[in-house]
Amino acid sequence: MRYLYYPGCSAESTGMAYDISTRALMEKLGVELVELDDWNCCGATSYFSVRELDSFAIAARNLAIAQQQGDEDLCVICNACYTTLAKTNRYMADSPHVREQVQGALKAVGRRYDGTKPVRHIMDVLVNDVGLEAISEKVARRLTGIKVAPYYGCQYSRPIGSFDDTEDPQTMDRFFEALGADVLTDFPAKLKCCGGMMMLTNATGAVRLCHEILKSAEDLGADVIVAACPLCEMNLEGYQPNVNKAYGTHFHIPVMYFTQLAGLALGIDPKQLAIDKQVVSCAPVLAAIPA
Amino acid sequence: MPAGEKIKICQQCGTCTGSCPTSSMMDYGPREVIAAFRAGMIDKVVKSNTIWLCTSCYSCTVRCPAGIKITDLMYELKRLGIKYDLLPKDTRNPAMTRYFIDNVLKYGRNHEVGLMARFMLAKDWSMPFNFAGLGIKLFTSGRLPLLPKQIRGKEEIAKMTAYLDAQEAKLQ
Ligand code: SF4
Ligand code: SF4
Numbered sequence: 001m002r003y004l005y006y007p008g009c010s011a012e013s014t015g016m017a018y019d020i021s022t023r024a025l026m027e028k029l030g031v032e033l034v035e036l037d038d039w040n041c042c043g044a045t046s047y048f049s050v051r052e053l054d055s056f057a058i059a060a061r062n063l064a065i066a067q068q069q070g071d072e073d074l075c076v077i078c079n080a081c082y083t084t085l086a087k088t089n090r091y092m093a094d095s096p097h098v099r100e101q102v103q104g105a106l107k108a109v110g111r112r113y114d115g116t117k118p119v120r121h122i123m124d125v126l127v128n129d130v131g132l133e134a135i136s137e138k139v140a141r142r143l144t145g146i147k148v149a150p151y152y153g154c155q156y157s158r159p160i161g162s163f164d165d166t167e168d169p170q171t172m173d174r175f176f177e178a179l180g181a182d183v184l185t186d187f188p189a190k191l192k193c194c195g196g197m198m199m200l201t202n203a204t205g206a207v208r209l210c211h212e213i214l215k216s217a218e219d220l221g222a223d224v225i226v227a228a229c230p231l232c233e234m235n236l237e238g239y240q241p242n243v244n245k246a247y248g249t250h251f252h253i254p255v256m257y258f259t260q261l262a263g264l265a266l267g268i269d270p271k272q273l274a275i276d277k278q279v280v281s282c283a284p285v286l287a288a289i290p291a
Numbered sequence: 292m293p294a295g296e297k298i299k300i301c302q303q304c305g306t307c308t309g310s311c312p313t314s315s316m317m318d319y320g321p322r323e324v325i326a327a328f329r330a331g332m333i334d335k336v337v338k339s340n341t342i343w344l345c346t347s348c349y350s351c352t353v354r355c356p357a358g359i360k361i362t363d364l365m366y367e368l369k370r371l372g373i374k375y376d377l378l379p380k381d382t383r384n385p386a387m388t389r390y391f392i393d394n395v396l397k398y399g400r401n402h403e404v405g406l407m408a409r410f411m412l413a414k415d416w417s418m419p420f421n422f423a424g425l426g427i428k429l430f431t432s433g434r435l436p437l438l439p440k441q442i443r444g445k446e447e448i449a450k451m452t453a454y455l456d457a458q459e460a461k462l463q
Binding site: 009010012013014016017038039040041043051052053054057058061083101104105106108109111154155158159161166167191192193195196197198201202205208209238239241276277279 | 312313316343344346347348349350352353354360362363366367370394395399400401402403424425428429432433434435436440442443444445447448450451452453454455458459
């Protein structure tokens with residue numbers, strides 16, 4: 001199994017543990033990831049705020065490179081990158097104007113893209129291509145008794161909804177059940193917005209949103225929150241002190257990239273999963289996983 | 292905006308506002324934004340804090356019974372605000388957007404440290420204090436590299452946007 005791989009900008013800084021643990025996990029599962037050559041920022045939500053077509057063209061440069069580089073699907077780890085790239089395909093297909101303009105912009109830099117490169121979220125690849133049975137067979141340390149709060153975040157299945165439901169996604173629940181975890185399947189905040197980039201521009205508002213999510217996880221007795229997006233992970237983990245200050249709470253809940261916790265279940269060394277890079281110590285989780 | 296004409300069939304049901312995580316902080320909820328848009332009172336909405344509190348969560352878009360892409364409309368209004376300089380006084384979001392884009396134009400990728408530093412210096416002196424504890428932890432664990440990564444094809448980004456600028460000028 002082989003995929004082209006788009007790490008995204010966060011993978012080079014705050015979200016580097018997501019990238020590191022993804023590579024380790026996929027290697028363990030025998031999935032080859034070939035990094036997309038000279039990929040650029042997907043444009044995220046910011047470019048949409050300037051000109052819609054700019055954002056599609058910038059995202060499409062990556063898709064054009066992918067098409068040229070190989071026949072494999074493009075695997076993406078960040079929810080926001082995933083949505084931006086998949087949305088570009090969708091809009092290129094739905095709107096002749098978008099398609100024409102984007103192709104024109106690409107042509108201006110000597111590139112071509114026909115709009116058909118499949119963009120796949122890593123969870124989609126794991127659940128639907130690798131398969132839960134195959135993953136379950138490789139488990140070295142079952143996550144028995146670990147209460148996992150699966151936090152999907154907004155742009156996991158919204159607005160595209162190609163591999164999971166937009167209102168009630170389940171893939172992450174099924175994935176961690178396959179690893180033997182005690183998944184909090186009724187985690188009501190699993191889709192609530194963490195505030196995203198708003199953490200930097202309107203911290204009060206974003207802290208309020210994070211408070212709701214953290215409280216919901218704590219009320220259910222979560223041992224760990226798992227995230228599938230660098231922005232969600234950063235907001236939920238890094239701003240717990242700010243939430244505590246604003247709301248008089250005492251949150252100290254480990255937050256991990258889902259690939260990190262999955263890697264532990266597959267017996268990968270915590271160092272190879274960059275678990276020491278987490279802001280809130282994951283030691284209690286590590287200690288609780290049965291040997 | 293693809294499928295923008297659908298705004299006409301909004302039923303004013305309020306599903307969007309009810310689904311919006313930030314509507315309680317907004318001057319006008321998404322439903323009111325649609326109403327104002329149709330009534331030609333766009334400037335009032337553009338100048339409000341509403342559109343800059345939209346986090347692009349897409350809850351409204353996936354739930355709207357009329358199939359209106361409300362998130363895209365919010366982006367459209369952000370664009371109008373930036374273009375015609377109709378910005379609410381206290382919002383810092385447009386500056387962040389601008390810096391993000393400068394970053395991508397310059398390097399081809401977003402350099403988070405550079406982005407945050409510029410934002411703090413220009414817009415928010417209190418941020419270094421709020422951010423201090425976390426920043427130190429991120430830095431010592433290597434999660435905040437100081438140097439930006441650059442792509443080989445970084446001129447392509449500017450060339451593509453210049454092409455689209457020219458196309459837009461042609462249409463007007
Ligand atoms: S959900 Fe759709 S139809 Fe209902 S008020 Fe909002 S935009 Fe209008
Ligand atoms: S996309 Fe924006 S307007 Fe729509 S529900 Fe989310 S925050 Fe509210």
